[in-house]
Amino acid sequence: IIYHKQKRQQKSLHPPGPPGLPFIGNLHQFDTSAPHIYLWQLSKKYGPLMSMKLGSVPVLVVSSPKMAKEVLKTHDLVFSSRPRVLGQDKLSYNRLDVAFAPYSESWRELRKIFVLHLLSNKQVQSFRLIREEEVFRMIRSLSVRGEFGQATNLSDDVVSNEHVYLLSGMIGRLDKVCKELDEFYQELIDEHLDPSWPKSENPNILDLLIKLKEEKACSIDLNWDHVKAILMDIFIAGTDTGAATIIWTMTALMKHPTSMKKLQNEIRELIGEKAQVNEDDLPKLPYLKAVIKETLRLYPPAPLLLPRETLEKCNLNGYTIPPKTLVYVNAWAIARDPEYWENPNEFQPERFLNTNVDIIGQDFQVIPFGAGRRGCPGISMGLATVEIALANLVYSFDWDLPSGMKKEDIDTEVLPGLTMHKKIPLSLVPRNNKYP
Numbered sequence: 001i002i003y004h005k006q007k008r009q010q011k012s013l014h015p016p017g018p019p020g021l022p023f024i025g026n027l028h029q030f031d032t033s034a035p036h037i038y039l040w041q042l043s044k045k046y047g048p049l050m051s052m053k054l055g056s057v058p059v060l061v062v063s064s065p066k067m068a069k070e071v072l073k074t075h076d077l078v079f080s081s082r083p084r085v086l087g088q089d090k091l092s093y094n095r096l097d098v099a100f101a102p103y104s105e106s107w108r109e110l111r112k113i114f115v116l117h118l119l120s121n122k123q124v125q126s127f128r129l130i131r132e133e134e135v136f137r138m139i140r141s142l143s144v145r146g147e148f149g150q151a152t153n154l155s156d157d158v159v160s161n162e163h164v165y166l167l168s169g170m171i172g173r174l175d176k177v178c179k180e181l182d183e184f185y186q187e188l189i190d191e192h193l194d195p196s197w198p199k200s201e202n203p204n205i206l207d208l209l210i211k212l213k214e215e216k217a218c219s220i221d222l223n224w225d226h227v228k229a230i231l232m233d234i235f236i237a238g239t240d241t242g243a244a245t246i247i248w249t250m251t252a253l254m255k256h257p258t259s260m261k262k263l264q265n266e267i268r269e270l271i272g273e274k275a276q277v278n279e280d281d282l283p284k285l286p287y288l289k290a291v292i293k294e295t296l297r298l299y300p301p302a303p304l305l306l307p308r309e310t311l312e313k314c315n316l317n318g319y320t321i322p323p324k325t326l327v328y329v330n331a332w333a334i335a336r337d338p339e340y341w342e343n344p345n346e347f348q349p350e351r352f353l354n355t356n357v358d359i360i361g362q363d364f365q366v367i368p369f370g371a372g373r374r375g376c377p378g379i380s381m382g383l384a385t386v387e388i389a390l391a392n393l394v395y396s397f398d399w400d401l402p403s404g405m406k407k408e409d410i411d412t413e414v415l416p417g418l419t420m421h422k423k424i425p426l427s428l429v430p431r432n433n434k435y436p
């Protein structure tokens, strides 16, 4: 009797959750096609802190702004490691990167490199011309197709890097993909090491990494695998998320023509007869920023952030969370919490016009970039890229759906994967090209 009583008391120390089977826990129930929606539905029954088990691994699912703040701010350090995942191990050269690395001295040092050297505001500004050039190239290529009235599959233009494209839904082809990526990184490195490589006044990210390596400027011995692992972070964490944001924003705008028109008016009134929107124009486009924030609220590209792992035992809201617990913060569910958001499922960019609530990780009701010491270090770079691309897409064309399709037909189903991509690509016809 005492044993059973103790067992019951022990159990009640963990947050509630769905019952699982011996050995496999809740593995058989886990819907991997849209886990954020599945976990959100479960959290309505079990609450904002929910326990599960994947095999023998304890899992904690966090589904409210208040609990997210506890995890990502109050107990930030305890929740700041990442779990080991086979595919990610391979992609990250055995976790030598930043995004998938466990909490460690090496992670701290590399993250410092990201924040201070690669993605500082000054550095992000220095990449401005590259961003503009790439966006204008995309608009030119869309114009050619627009002249022939072709529907264009926007994902192909936005996700221009073939390697990044390969990464969505690729687990079966992992070895092949890793080998191809490695060859690609090696080619880039060789190119940059070639003495005839032009030295620019504005070194790019790889130039900076090579310089840091050669100067032995950090406390860990930076080797080529570190450099390649960081390149991987930039390709996956950096480009894929931005591309998804652009597609989801266009999806939301096509479903809401009034918002599209309002945005086009804002941009066209400001830009006048100029051929394109430049980065200098962006601070004068408040509705554009509101549209992007509202899209990131409703369609966060990483709906469960990147999974965390606890470093040690911790007490959370009266519950005991064991060490090495896998932690999912459901940013998707959190940003639709009716206690914090009026009409949470409606696309209403205006809600971000007169408010101090922002998406950068201080306000826990909307955390598309995560928060705390493992929060995204690429917010400025990500937003700069998304803003310039969208401003030009919306400025340069009017957009039609392929003939016979209505706005109600645009679906929001998602593909399984690290980043939330649209299952059915968004096909649109660019019209009334303004680009000369």
Ligand code: HEM
Pocket: 098, 099, 100, 111, 114, 119, 233, 234, 237, 238, 239, 241, 242, 245, 300, 301, 302, 305, 306, 307, 368, 369, 370, 371, 372, 373, 374, 375, 376, 377, 378, 379, 381, 382, 383, 386
């Ligand atoms: C719209 C664009 C982007 C979105 C929505 C996004 C979102 C995220 C999210 C949700 C996380 C996990 C945060 C957490 O666990 O709390 C993350 C981490 C990360 N992001 Fe981003 N990101 C974007 C752009 C970028 C860019 C442009 C870069 C770099 C070029 C970048 C590099 C990283 C890295 C290195 C991490 C791992 C940080 C760590 O574990 O310490 N991201 N991002």
